[in-house]
Amino acid sequence: MNQFVLILPLGLAGVVAISTPAPPPTGEWATTRISRHFWAEGCCVADVNKDGHPDVLSGPYWHQGPDFTKSHEIHPPAASFTVRNAAGAEEKIPGFEGALGRKNAYSDNFISYAHDFNGDGWKDYLVIGFPGKETFWYENPTGKEAHWPRHTALRVTDNESPAFADINGDRIPDLLAMSEGTIGYASYDPAQPTAEWKWRAISPKDPENYQRFTHGLGHGDINGDGLTDILEKNGWWEQPASWDGVAPWKRHDVRFGTGGAQMYGYDVNGDGRTDVITSLSAHGYGLAWFEQNADSTWKSHLITGTPQQEGETGVVFTQPHAIELADLNGDGLKDIVTGKRFWAHGPDMDPEPAATPVLYAFELKRDGGNATYTARLINDQSGVGTQVISADLNRDGKPDIVTANKLGCFVHLRK
Numbered sequence: 001m002n003q004f005v006l007i008l009p010l011g012l013a014g015v016v017a018i019s020t021p022a023p024p025p026t027g028e029w030a031t032t033r034i035s036r037h038f039w040a041e042g043c044c045v046a047d048v049n050k051d052g053h054p055d056v057l058s059g060p061y062w063h064q065g066p067d068f069t070k071s072h073e074i075h076p077p078a079a080s081f082t083v084r085n086a087a088g089a090e091e092k093i094p095g096f097e098g099a100l101g102r103k104n105a106y107s108d109n110f111i112s113y114a115h116d117f118n119g120d121g122w123k124d125y126l127v128i129g130f131p132g133k134e135t136f137w138y139e140n141p142t143g144k145e146a147h148w149p150r151h152t153a154l155r156v157t158d159n160e161s162p163a164f165a166d167i168n169g170d171r172i173p174d175l176l177a178m179s180e181g182t183i184g185y186a187s188y189d190p191a192q193p194t195a196e197w198k199w200r201a202i203s204p205k206d207p208e209n210y211q212r213f214t215h216g217l218g219h220g221d222i223n224g225d226g227l228t229d230i231l232e233k234n235g236w237w238e239q240p241a242s243w244d245g246v247a248p249w250k251r252h253d254v255r256f257g258t259g260g261a262q263m264y265g266y267d268v269n270g271d272g273r274t275d276v277i278t279s280l281s282a283h284g285y286g287l288a289w290f291e292q293n294a295d296s297t298w299k300s301h302l303i304t305g306t307p308q309q310e311g312e313t314g315v316v317f318t319q320p321h322a323i324e325l326a327d328l329n330g331d332g333l334k335d336i337v338t339g340k341r342f343w344a345h346g347p348d349m350d351p352e353p354a355a356t357p358v359l360y361a362f363e364l365k366r367d368g369g370n371a372t373y374t375a376r377l378i379n380d381q382s383g384v385g386t387q388v389i390s391a392d393l394n395r396d397g398k399p400d401i402v403t404a405n406k407l408g409c410f411v412h413l414r415k
Helices: none
Strands: 029-035 044-046 055-058 060-063 071-075 080-084 088-094 112-116 122-130 137-140 150-154 158-165 174-179 183-186 198-201 218-222 228-231 235-240 250-253 260-268 275-277 285-294 298-304 323-326 335-339 359-367 370-379 388-391 398-405 408-414
Touching: 029 060, 029 370, 044 112, 044 122, 055 112, 055 398, 055 408, 080 408, 112 158, 112 218, 122 174, 122 408, 158 218, 158 260, 174 408, 183 359, 218 275, 218 359, 228 260, 275 323, 298 370, 323 388, 335 388, 370 408
Parallel strands: 218 260
Antiparallel strands: 029 408, 044 055, 055 060, 060 071, 080 088, 112 122, 122 137, 137 150, 158 174, 174 183, 183 198, 218 228, 228 235, 235 250, 260 275, 275 285, 285 298, 323 335, 335 359, 359 370, 388 398, 398 408
């Protein structure tokens, strides 16, 4: 395991720390930082070279499994910044400026996914860049040591938590996002994989609420009709049984916080109705699940606390900007993986920017129709970015976790 020391700025004026002091990690996870440079706040997993070992893709590199000590360029790593070292000399650092620097910067890779777009049997790389800019996919050069050809998927991708999931039920994943003032999804044509994707707006145009830095987006079958609906912070959009591709979907108004991270439709308490899991504020406090009642009303359950309200786990941390659902303990229930995004806006903005960059698993238990979550600290030196991924990296049948942010890229293996 790589050993490292995290140095955080202290004594920030005007900041009142209320985050729960994190207990030591449970010891159930072994963490390795596979890159110390800040290239991306997203990551994904795929067997890039077909050697039978999952690899990690983040920023301009793919890190070769199973030990992730060898990295390969996907595209030229162009970013760098300069700092003065202890001797006073200028030193050029690869990547965007993050924890290795003194100022805040942003990457050109917020979220990424792996998928075979051209049907050649090799996994390609989908990169959702800075909000409001393009989404590209990079074509795997079929195992050759070469830069991957780049293709434009969508020219304007808004929202800070786009997803890659099958929205329209054709068994081909779509890019769920906002674009130019609308919510919708973009679909690619397998017969013409390098062509730009077709945008399908499911909402009226609303550039004030659906803009590049809007927070909170997700999907799930909310009304149990077998169709995938779309979630946002102000409610959910019902997919019609027969859609002409033009008329807006019906929106059901529900206040799911002020704008968090990824949103998931999932039956938390096992009553047969789809509930919603999300963070309340990507740059504030609070992780919650919203219980759907039989009369279609909603009841909120706070998992982690806020300055105004204590959550059920007693855990408090800020900036839960990335969420993943995965069955971590093999009991058949999906648990929540999330944590604190490190330096979302740098060392002197947002609540508690210098607090411990924690990564947590919240394990779900059901008992007599009730649902509870138990907090398990995975790591206290990695945090999350705008995406956190679960995948079986070492092929032992247990889900592992990958994170990337301004502290670097991390692999967390379940022991």
